[in-house]
Amino acid sequence: MNKKAMISIATVLVLAIAGFFVYKSMTAVKVADVNLTEQQQKISEYKHPESIITPEELNALLVDGKEDIVVIGTMKSADQVIDGSYVVWRDNYSGTDAFPYGGMINTKEELEAMLSEFGVNQDTTIVTYAANDQHDSARLFWTFKVLGHENVRLLDGGMNAWLGAGFEAGAVAKAGDRPATEYKAADYNVAKYDASLDMVKQAVGNDDYIILDTRSESEETGADTKKGAFGPGKIKGATFLEYKIATKENGTFKTKAELEEIYKDVLSSDKEVIAYCQSGVRSAYTWFVLTQILGYEDVLNYDGSWIEWSYYGYDQKDASVKDLTENGKF
Structure with a gap:
């Protein structure tokens, strides 16, 4: 084996080892101090x-x-x-x-x-x-x-x-x-807990609904598009409240009083709430907070979320979805 080949193999091994430790550091469970x-x-x-x-x-x-x-x-x-x-x-x-x-x-x-x-x-x-x-x-x-x-x-x-x-x-x-x-x-x-695509379309601009965007700020502004989505943007008129705002630094839920303050506009609205994110995971967290912790019953988790919405807007070129999208780059 020549010197060049040995250097190439060594480089691959170093990168593989480095990647392993990066993965371990990302997946390692952090111990939380909880009273x-x-x-x-x-x-x-x-x-x-x-x-x-x-x-x-x-x-x-x-x-x-x-x-x-x-x-x-x-x-x-x-x-x-x-x-x-x-x-x-x-x-x-x-x-x-x-x-x-x-x-x-x-x-x-x-x-x-x-x-x-x-x-x-x-x-x-x-x-x-x-x-x-x-x-x-x-x-x-x-x-x-x-x-x-x-x-x-x-x-x-x-x-x-x-x-x-x-x-x-x-x-x-x-x-x-x-x-x-x-x-x-x-x-x-499903209909008892999930908002369909058609329901979300009807909710845009409708005063009887509040649509919550629970993604990161970069996704909400259209600066970032996560893997799986078909393009950037947000559902038009959605209120941005990132899901993790309900979480303490130790990873547990905040107190009822703290959460009532965060979601006061929702709780005082008497409107039906639709929460969405990329694929209905982070929005399920917000759904849990609103329904199980705060007792606000009129909440649906949009299962399809941005993946489904962007699929119809970008891939299927559905005009009704494109017209109801902000920060999109069609």
């Missing part, structure tokens, strides 16, 4: 405290073993997970091929098959959690609500708070760890 007393008091003031669980409460349920409970983490990396939890990623529950664009909720049959494999029954308590950013946990919570599953709870602060509470990471659950079931959804009422 248990304050967290429990905060949650008790929420409209639906039964929809949220603390690490201590979850651990107590798992140790006690009397309640049928299945814990599901939503994360790309399974390096640090709650012991015995199942781990899924977006393709597992919002990767249906029924649409020419991605990010849409899976079919009832696909979701039933997933929960059957996890040994879930209709009365099983499902706890969703994520790591470093909790929007995927909220998206999965929203998905199970579409299925009509009653007992769903979101772990406040996710894996970060779990580690911060002194609980260790463990092993991912495998198929067969629980006896498989034949899960049948109590419902699959």
